[in-house]
Amino acid sequence: MLIRKPTDLTAADITPKQVYLNRRRFLEAMGIVGATAVAGSRVLELAAPSEAAVAATKFNALLKSPFSTTEKENSYEEVTHYNNFYEFGTDKTDPAKNAQKFDTSNWMVSVEGEVAKCGKFSMDEILKIAPLEERIYRHRCVEAWSIVVPWIGFSFSHLINLVEPTPKAKFVAFQSYYDHRQMPQGKWAGIEFPYVEGLRLDEAMNPLTLLCVGMYGESLPNQDGAPVRLVIPWKYGFKSIKSLVKIKFQSKMPATTWNLAASNEYGFYSNVNPNVDHPRWRQNKERRLGELFRRNTLMFNGYGDQVSSLYSGMDLKKYY
Template identity: 65%
Template sequence: MLIQTAPRIRSSEITPRSVYLNRRRFLSGSLGFGAVLASAPLAEAKFSGLKESPFNTTEPETPYKVVTSYNNYYEFGTSKDQPVKYAGTLQTRPWAVQVEGEVSKPQTLDIDAILKLAPLEERIYRHRCVEGWSIVVPWVGYSLSEILRRVEPTSKAKFVAFQSFYNAKQMPLGRYAGIQLPYVEGLRLDEAMNPLTLLCVGLYGDILPNQNGAPVRIVIPWKYGFKSIKSIVKIKLVDKQPPSTWNIENSHEYGFYSNVNPQVDHPRWSQATERRLGDFFKRPTLMFNGYGDQVASMYTGMDLRKYF
């Protein structure tokens, strides 16, 4: 049998970043570059004292290596193995996120301010891709509502529009993505305010690797993965449903809502089952990716076949 399931490694068993960075520093130090690396901010980036979240799943976490080497990040290539190779060119500092639109207190938040804005939590979420695979990731972040509350949305604010960073120099493969860039996404305001909606700055207790959407992204665990927009630079509160990249590309296949729904098939894939990466057999996909208790009430009375 060719397929072998990868060994399950708990996050605690993975070599901590500080340890391997120290090793790297030691190696390069012997070559005379020590001073340069020692001053790099990354070396002290490991998060400590993360709060545990009541939303955490107890399912086995997908190994760090898989989470960080099997990615859809079209700005860095359309194959899953490309982002880990090419996302190194992304400059994540300095970084700022504009929060604007229908708000009383628009703000431009520097990444360091974002990291300190609210206590960071570890959120172990299921993550289901529209392509029929899924992973379990220990993300780091806090509810997006923490930011939204602070900017005070006005009564006109009904939706939240997100925009990713795009720079053709740092993302030369973006021109072959076949999608319009910069990547944009959107949520209804109540979805954005739902405590499950995560403003994410890390995974596996560490800062986000570039290929996973560094330095800050959104994670919405009850929707297909493409809604969880990476490397955001803008959060805009608006009164009308904002455009979203895959919906612009192919509205027949990708709806604005894109809630995980095993009953509504994608035209090209059945959504009834999924393959958890590392598993041999597929498993049934759960309505709202298993987060119905937290989110189903937002959609009562809505025809989810129509609003897919």
């Protein structure tokens, strides 16, 4: 069954942006190609298709989030051409090259487990759950580099409230899409697919946890997790699972891909903590993408005021 809201419950050598941002199939899946869609306080402006390519969906009239940082944003080109997305290759430049034909049409996200309202969401339904916001977040990767990105989405808690978790729900498990025919590079990644991640329910409910459908005013490009992903800014980047297809509420802590691959290096929580070194490198310094010099890593990536209470009394070196 479909879950509805109560009110209707209804770099110059790289592929040019206009080519790799072909979103036509995504728009067809939403039923809004060649039209203007209005939902709540947001407006989606759709560019007319050209012979060369179809532009990304553009989001206007976005809410401005009080959670946004005032730090300088990284450029679109930096963020879309330096990625970790192992399904499309392990080199940082691989996803931008290999994800161009990734088919995101007819996308569905399944919600399962300990909830009153199980079901599947189309992208059209996801876009109607809550008004979209632009949130400029710091994003820290475990390899000691960082970025600042203007993401577009809404707090994941809106979806949680909609599906009504039962008292047994203590954790939320997530699963990415995987198709070896579309992602042949995955066979050399050295990790198991589909990619899986998880959060405690209270972490998932935190207003910073973002269900993300776009960035830089447009829909997500394939290499950045199209058409829908999570963004969890106080945790290392691998926790922000891309191309989301399954959400399961459960009583037990879920398995996570990198913890399964190397439990001594990647814990379940994966909070940004400069006091916990990776076994193969230090984590107290980071380099912002595009900058020469390193800067100090901030506890919880600088979001301690919003999230530190979640871990009161916990040994964050033990529960890394």
